[in-house]
Structures are given as C-alpha cells and as structure tokens.
Amino acid sequence: MTTRIGVTGATGRMGREVLAAAAEREDCDVVFAVNREPAGDATVEGVEIEPAAEFDSLVADREPTVVVDFTGPESAVDYVETCAGAGVAFVTGTTGFDDEFEALEAASEDIAVLHAPNFARGVQALVNVVGDAVQDLPGYDVELVETHHNGKRDAPSGTANRLLKEIEANGDFTERTHGREGDAPRSEREIGVHALRAGDVTGEHEIVLAGNHEEVRLTHRAEDRGVFAAGAVDAAVWIAGQKAGWYDFADVISE
Numbered sequence: 001m002t003t004r005i006g007v008t009g010a011t012g013r014m015g016r017e018v019l020a021a022a023a024e025r026e027d028c029d030v031v032f033a034v035n036r037e038p039a040g041d042a043t044v045e046g047v048e049i050e051p052a053a054e055f056d057s058l059v060a061d062r063e064p065t066v067v068v069d070f071t072g073p074e075s076a077v078d079y080v081e082t083c084a085g086a087g088v089a090f091v092t093g094t095t096g097f098d099d100e101f102e103a104l105e106a107a108s109e110d111i112a113v114l115h116a117p118n119f120a121r122g123v124q125a126l127v128n129v130v131g132d133a134v135q136d137l138p139g140y141d142v143e144l145v146e147t148h149h150n151g152k153r154d155a156p157s158g159t160a161n162r163l164l165k166e167i168e169a170n171g172d173f174t175e176r177t178h179g180r181e182g183d184a185p186r187s188e189r190e191i192g193v194h195a196l197r198a199g200d201v202t203g204e205h206e207i208v209l210a211g212n213h214e215e216v217r218l219t220h221r222a223e224d225r226g227v228f229a230a231g232a233v234d235a236a237v238w239i240a241g242q243k244a245g246w247y248d249f250a251d252v253i254s255e
C-alpha cells in the first residue's frame with residue numbers, strides 16, 4: 001500500500017532531505033509540501049512548495065496518511081493539532097520543545113504520533129548502550145559534548161537531552177552543568193554538558209566517561225542529513241498502520 005505523505009518545513013535543511021528520501025521510495029507519495037513563505041514558483045524534488053497557511057485545507061483535500069514535520073516547536077503544535085482533528089498520523093523530528101511537548105502528547109490520544117529527536121539508527125544504538133556504560137562505571141565522571149552547524153537554534157540538542165535522560169536514569173547524578181567558566185571546579189555528581197556550534201557540522205554527540213585512570217568515549221557522528229531523512233520516512237511508512245498512541249523511533253527499528 002502507498003503511504004501518502006505531507007511534508008512541512010519543506011525548504012528547510014531537513015524538509016529538502018525528506019522530499020529527496022521520499023522520492024527514492026516506491027511505497028510512498030508526497031501529496032503536498034508546505035513552507036512558511038515559499039517563493040512563488042518554488043519546487044523541491046519536483047514537488048511544488050505551497051504556503052503553510054494552506055496546511056489545514058491541504059490536509060482536508062489531499063488526504064495524507066501521515067505528515068512529516070521538521071520545523072520548530074510552535075509550528076509542530078499547530079500542525080499536530082490539525083492532524084489530530086483530521087485523523088492523520090504525525091511524525092516529527094523537531095527539537096527544542098518546552099511546554100509545547102504536552103500538546104504533542106495530547107494529540108496522541110486521537111492519532112498515532114511519533115517523535116524522535118534523532119532518526120539515525122546509530123543514535124538509537126548509542127541510547128541503548130550508554131545506560132549500560134554508566135551502570136558499569138559507577139563514580140566515573142560523565143560529560144556530554146554535542147557539535148552542530150551554526151544554523152542550529154536549540155541547545156543542548158534534542159539528542160543530547162535524550163542521552164542525558166538515559167544517563168540520569170542509570171547513574172547517581174544530581175545536576176547538569178552547562179559549560180564551565182571561571183573558578184568552577186567539577187562537583188562529583190554532575191554531568192557536564194557542552195554545545196558547540198560551528199560551520200556545517202551535520203551532528204555529533206560524544207559521551208565521555210572518565211575515572212580510575214581510564215577513559216571511555218562513546219561517539220556518534222552523522223555524516224549526511226540523508227540519514228535522518230531516511231529514518232523519518234521509514235517511520236512515516238511504519239506509522240501508517242498504527243493505532244492512536246505515542247511512538248518513538250525504537251518502535252520502528254525493532255520490527
């Protein structure tokens with residue numbers, strides 16, 4: 001069966017990649033793509049880019065099975081609420097959520113919603129191993145360093161926040177220290193968190209565990225945004241058959 005996909009943020013860094021990834025597959029069709037203020041005759045991968053102001057009517061008229069969203073927290077909430085009203089599943093890789101996250105969770109009572117801060121399969125593997133490493137090395141200092149391109153808005157990254165949750169769930173930590181400056185010795189049970197923004201780095205996450213005169217470094221490096229887009233399109237095809245509820249990327253790759 002063909003999955004009918006609507007794409008938001010379609011001229012953004014990730015939106016373009018999603019359109020390219022979808023174009024490579026025979027089991028999905030892009031039925032519309034929107035951006036906030038598209039140039040008059042804009043197309044990406046042969047798909048016409050339409051104004052985001054028309055999102056609601058496009059959902060009603062083109063009947064997507066699922067919307068794939070890489071935009072910002074506020075727009076993601078607007079889009080998921082429309083999808084919830086129309087019975088259309090929603091896959092989002094948007095990060096930087098604060099209170100807006102509650103609206104995503106609420107929508108999952110009516111439709112299938114999948115949020116993943118990182119659609120790279122290697123990051124899922126990293127999430128799986130980091131908890132074991134922290135458990136196996138009690139008392140070791142833990143620091144997390146993430147590096148992204150200079151256009152990224154949110155810090156720390158959504159992936160870093162996900163990894164931090166995993167570290168905290170598996171060790172005895174009391175605080176996160178964001179950066180370090182001046183007379184600022186490390187306390188025993190803190191996790192240092194460092195966000196670098198430079199050039200066109202696609203996305204790197206490194207966890208350093210150090211103690212006992214030894215050091216372990218767990219690193220994921222995305223070399224191409226296509227990795228995230230391919231994962232998001234896999235998720236879109238997968239979610240088409242799911243009932244209302246909250247899902248993450250682990251659900252997709254465990255099948």
Ligand SMILES: NC(=O)C1=CN([C@@H]2O[C@H](COP(=O)(O)OP(=O)(O)OC[C@H]3O[C@@H](n4cnc5c(N)ncnc54)[C@H](OP(=O)(O)O)[C@@H]3O)[C@@H](O)[C@H]2O)C=CC1
Nearest residue numbers: 009012013014036070071072075093094095117118119228
């Ligand atoms: N989960 C994952 O695997 C990944 C997640 N991301 C996340 O995806 C998101 C987008 O990243 P990226 O593509 O690099 O960002 P870009 O800035 O390149 O693109 C964002 C797109 O969203 C649109 N947009 C932003 N805010 C709004 C709004 N309020 N209303 C309507 N449209 C809006 C932008 O429109 P306009 O052109 O008008 O500004 C643009 O098209 C970020 O949160 C990022 O962290 C990124 C990579 C991988």
Ligand SMILES: O=C(O)C1=N[C@H](C(=O)O)C[C@H](O)C1
Nearest residue numbers: 095117118152157158159203
């Ligand atoms: O903004 C990006 O580029 C990325 N954002 C995601 C995040 O915040 O974790 C995932 C990836 O690292 C790229």
